[in-house]
Amino acid sequence: MFGLKESEVATLVKAVSVGGGDDLDRDAIEERFARATWSGLAEPGDRLAGRAIRQLGAVRALTGVVEHWEPERFAAALSLDGDTVAEDDMAQAIDRWMPRLKSNTALIALRQAARFGARLLTPHDTLWPSRLNDLDWHSPSALWARGTDEALAGIERGIALVGARAATGYGEHITMEASAGLVDRGYTIVSGAAYGIDGMAHRAALASQGLTVAFLAGGVDRFYPSGHDALLGRIVESGVVISELPCGSPPTKWRFLQRNRLIAAASMATIVLEAGWRSGSLNTAGHAATLGRPLGAVPGPVTSAASAGCHRLIRDFDAVCVTNPDQMAELAPIEHGLLSAENVAGAADGVHGSDEKADAAGPRDTERTRLLDALSARSARTANDVAARSGLAISAVRAQLGLLELEGRVTETERGWKRAAS
Known part of the structure; x- marks a missing residue:
């Protein structure tokens, strides 16, 4: 199952499923494992990840990443009824996901969830909060819950x-x-x-x-x-x-x-x-x-x-x-x-709330926020490590690091990049 031992995957998925997962068949186990993987592969609210899961299913979408589909093939698979996905957007999305594609990441998360008594919820569960589906492509691939x-x-x-x-x-x-x-x-x-x-x-x-x-x-x-x-x-x-x-x-x-x-x-x-x-x-x-x-x-x-x-x-x-x-x-x-x-x-509409930093953060501001979040002021981190932590493409990380260095907000050392002291 995605190159992992099926018995180990099945045991962990059942351990964190509602009701113990004894009634889950192989397809259901594979679906849950794929959604668990996507929850760590893409950052929250990733539009193309959500679209891929909705249109292809979590398993086939993950298969496309694991098998390194070309952006052209991935974009074609997501384009329906004239609503196309640009190849450049698809290439950037794949670049965001690839640094986090490690075979044991989801297994570690499942083991930790089982240890803390957490459960994995998917849209197929009766306890899934149904209103979250209104987020459409921005809805979560899965939820982890304790309670x-x-x-x-x-x-x-x-x-x-x-x-x-x-x-x-x-x-x-x-x-x-x-x-x-x-x-x-x-x-x-x-x-x-x-x-x-x-x-x-x-x-x-x-x-x-x-x-x-x-x-x-x-x-x-x-x-x-x-x-x-x-x-x-x-x-x-x-x-x-x-x-x-x-x-x-x-x-x-x-x-x-x-x-x-x-x-x-x-x-x-x-x-x-x-x-x-x-x-x-x-x-x-x-x-x-x-x-x-x-x-x-x-x-x-x-x-x-x-x-x-x-x-x-x-x-x-x-x-x-x-x-x-x-x-x-x-x-x-x-x-x-x-x-x-x-x-x-009768609900109010037209509000576009703000965060503590700016009323309307653009794509560049968003990238910078995520990149700075991924850096440490004490420990140097490589560009690849920063890409995996931030969920950004390695090309975007390198470009932003260069700009932030010019602004004095980050510094490069022999071991990698650090956030500059305030």
Whole structure:
């Protein structure tokens, strides 16, 4: 199976499958292993990887990479009904994937998942969060989860509560009341386990004996931030911790931004409780609006910079002003566990949220962010190593390293490249 011992692959895949995987046949095992491999082969949200998996199936798409299909052949296989894929785009995609194509990478991730009691979810599983399919080619190839089946099923009634890490006492108080109130109304609280608003949303849900879901930007075997180890451990016991990245994957700035699309997509609605003018939580709001999800924002004191982002959403992007759990629940009423179609149709649109660095990062800014994430200020790394860590093509890595060196942001040593000291 892809050059590996079928018995070893089957044993590991069954060990991390829902229900023990005893009912899986060879085709199902091969499909799950291929999706597990893709979760580490391509960076989150990779459009061409998602398109290849959707159109060819995970197994055939992976076969194309393993067998080193030429860009022309790969592009032709993905081109349907006049919707073609440019050979140059396909060549760049293959260049992004190849540095990570190692036979034992997926096996190591599966072993680590089994060790930590994590499970591999695919779109074929009944517990797969179905709203993630709205991401189309940007949807995850698989999910890695630690937690309860009840919480996984509860995502269908999920509302995302997000906000700034540097929360004020006002923001934390509003979040505590919102989370507890929504739990009492039957909702599941979805967030990103960050400091500040996210952490308070999870804690209040747990304190109210409710369900909560934390989406991480790294593997579920390495909790981040480390200061939330205890909190995430509690979520695993009665809720669920989820990532689209395999065990062992470190969180990076790029992956945090991509993680936000899962929070928005999986939830019935997104509420921003407190956020600065350029807070990263506005990125989550942007994903929610793009997907047609209802978007709400809690106002704060007009003199508070910590609420400027919420006021921006209300004034410029038609977010609904919400001040209590009742108003938040009105955005996405639970009707036998389903979202009201009227509220989906009435969702705000046109928001294109920002990250902490820039309002609209272009392709070059994205490449630089991913490249700098992959470099260390202490240990020198080769260009090939940086390409594997960043998920960028080696040609793009070399080009960007040269430019960053001219700017004084990286330095080259005998052993490789290092990030320059701030």
